[in-house]
Amino acid sequence: MSPRLQIDAMVVEHRTKRGVVHAVAGVSLELEAGETLGLVGESGCGKSSLARAIVGLNTPKSGAIRIDGRDTDPSRRGAQARDIQMVFQDPYGSLNPRMSVRELVEEPLSVHRLGNRAERAARAKALLERVGISAAMHDRLPHQLSGGQRQRVGIARAMALEPKIVICDEPVSALDVSVQAQVLNLLLDLQKEQELTFLFISHDLEVVRYVSHRIAVMYLGVIVEIGPAEGVWSLPLHPYTRALMQTAGDAERVAATGPMVTLASELPNPLHPPSGCRFRTRCPLAIEVCARDVPALEDFGDGHRVACHRAREWAGTATPAAHA
Numbered sequence: 676m677s678p679r680l681q682i683d684a685m686v687v688e689h690r691t692k693r694g695v696v697h698a699v700a701g702v703s704l705e706l707e708a709g710e711t712l713g714l715v716g717e718s719g720c721g722k723s724s725l726a727r728a729i730v731g732l733n734t735p736k737s738g739a740i741r742i743d744g745r746d747t748d749p750s751r752r753g754a755q756a757r758d759i760q761m762v763f764q765d766p767y768g769s770l771n772p773r774m775s776v777r778e779l780v781e782e783p784l785s786v787h788r789l790g791n792r793a794e795r796a797a798r799a800k801a802l803l804e805r806v807g808i809s810a811a812m813h814d815r816l817p818h819q820l821s822g823g824q825r826q827r828v829g830i831a832r833a834m835a836l837e838p839k840i841v842i843c844d845e846p847v848s849a850l851d852v853s854v855q856a857q858v859l860n861l862l863l864d865l866q867k868e869q870e871l872t873f874l875f876i877s878h879d880l881e882v883v884r885y886v887s888h889r890i891a892v893m894y895l896g897v898i899v900e901i902g903p904a905e906g907v908w909s910l911p912l913h914p915y916t917r918a919l920m921q922t923a924g925d926a927e928r929v930a931a932t933g934p935m936v937t938l939a940s941e942l943p944n945p946l947h948p949p950s951g952c953r954f955r956t957r958c959p960l961a962i963e964v965c966a967r968d969v970p971a972l973e974d975f976g977d978g979h980r981v982a983c984h985r986a987r988e989w990a991g992t993a994t995p996a997a998h999a
């Protein structure tokens with residue numbers, strides 16, 4: 676059976692005055708129905724550029740997007756544009772400040788000419804109630820809502836067209852910690868009810884681990900490690916993944932499974948990415964071959980794949996860290 680979502684050799688470039696930014700440099704991913712793939716990486720690694728290309732907000736330079744095995748129409752019009760929706764980090768920026776909550780949720784239904792006026796109103800009401808926005812708030816404007824309520828409206832809007840796939844781009848990063856779990860749990864409940872596929876982008880490794888079946892790690896436009904969430908978590912094999920986990924306060928666990936990697940310098944200039952392995956200029960383990968050859972994603976078992984010339988050296992000997 677075809678995967679629900681297949682991204683094949685996606686390339687996204689941004690033209691700037693200083694040159695071309697290679698934001699996504701050939702990313703391929705497959706996601707099953709009902710699956711969450713968490714995507715992590717530092718700011719500037721290309722996560723949003725990839726997400727925006729998948730929902731049609733960026734035009735990729737090349738690559739294919741398939742839903743249930745069918746190529747999507749690059750013009751992204753019609754029914755198929757409904758299949759992939761996005762939940763943004765900052766719902767305030769993506770919600771028209773002059774529209775009421777009710778109008779905001781009705782809008783996608785009107786754009787796609789679904790139902791008559793009364794049916795759209797009823798559907799918007801049901802969606803808002805499902806995401807926890809009570810009837811008393813349906814006439815309010817976005818600025819009259821809390822951050823968590825605004826994100827719930829953003830989620831209702833994304834769900835209005837009954838998508839198969841939802842790209843969640845840092846959906847809880849702008850929220851107070853106290854409401855983050857509520858919004859995450861709402862997303863997980865909706866996923867179960869509707870067998871939704873999530874691409875879940877976050878720089879917060881704990882959040883990604885909480886929601887994801889699999890985790891992909893992106894560095895400077897490429898996927899450097901991907902695998903089952905607990906596998907990647909307990910035995911991170913790419914030096915960049917190890918560095919991210921170490922920075923996130925997991926030094927002890929990382930140290931138990933191989934070399935420590937500290938991220939010293941800044942992300943290289945994306946206008947001129949390094950030759951060979953893109954991470955090698957920041958990698959304390961880099962050797963000659965790393966500057967010469969681009970490492971392929973190699974399978975280490977159970978679908979845990981890593982693009983590193985040196986990962987084998989500790990992969991065979993290390994014992995996965997105990998699950999916290």
Ligand SMILES: Nc1ncnc2c1ncn2[C@@H]1O[C@H](COP(=O)(O)OP(=O)(O)OP(=O)(O)O)[C@@H](O)[C@H]1O
Nearest residue numbers: 689691696698717718719720721722723724725945
């Ligand atoms: N519209 C644009 N025009 C020019 N360059 C862009 C544009 N959007 C992104 N970039 C550049 O592309 C690269 C990848 O950025 P992107 O926002 O996709 O990364 P990210 O990992 O999502 O980061 P963040 O978490 O900060 O959003 C960066 O170098 C960024 O400066």
